[in-house]
Amino acid sequence: MTLEEAKALVKSRLSEKRYRHTMNVKKMAVKLAVRYGADPEKAALAAILHDSAKELPREEMLQIFADNDIIAKNAAERPAPVWHGIAAAILCQTRWGVTDPEILSAIACHTTGKPGMSLLDKIIYMADMTSAERDYPGVEALRAEEMENLDLALCHALERSVTFVKQKGGPLDPVTVAALEDIRAVCAGGAGRAVTR
Numbered sequence: 001m002t003l004e005e006a007k008a009l010v011k012s013r014l015s016e017k018r019y020r021h022t023m024n025v026k027k028m029a030v031k032l033a034v035r036y037g038a039d040p041e042k043a044a045l046a047a048i049l050h051d052s053a054k055e056l057p058r059e060e061m062l063q064i065f066a067d068n069d070i071i072a073k074n075a076a077e078r079p080a081p082v083w084h085g086i087a088a089a090i091l092c093q094t095r096w097g098v099t100d101p102e103i104l105s106a107i108a109c110h111t112t113g114k115p116g117m118s119l120l121d122k123i124i125y126m127a128d129m130t131s132a133e134r135d136y137p138g139v140e141a142l143r144a145e146e147m148e149n150l151d152l153a154l155c156h157a158l159e160r161s162v163t164f165v166k167q168k169g170g171p172l173d174p175v176t177v178a179a180l181e182d183i184r185a186v187c188a189g190g191a192g193r194a195v196t197r
Ligand SMILES: [Fe+2]
Pocket: 050, 051, 054, 084, 085, 110, 111
């Protein structure tokens, strides 16, 4: 799937507001890809498609999981806000001909992170958290940090996400907790993968 095809596809599936968010995520993802030496084209495609299932009805997402249970694993048992990334990755793979496992992974984990995130996973997660229209307190600091140290920024972004879900009293996805523990260990170990380039 080309970038133009992906854009046309999501434009037909998303509200204007979410399409604008998507384009902002794409811009930030390409910026991060250039900064950290990831493939900008892959980053762009993953970003364009990341929210492609966000506006599907709940029943349709559950049907996608049921029809693709080997790929979906236990998605239906996870908190509903994380479903759309997994559903999008399944649609990409099964209907839209996106075969690159790195792109599929980045789309699938864009809401939650996961342990052992790849560079592209991190880029899409952070681009979604820091796209131009985001205006929550602390987003500017996160934007500065992600250009300096991607792992540390990811750690802070995941901490923010966990705190946010707890404050709202919503169900916390165990994968997010595991992702945070994993990236904390990476940062504590001083691996500094983000500043090696
Ligand atoms: Fe999303």
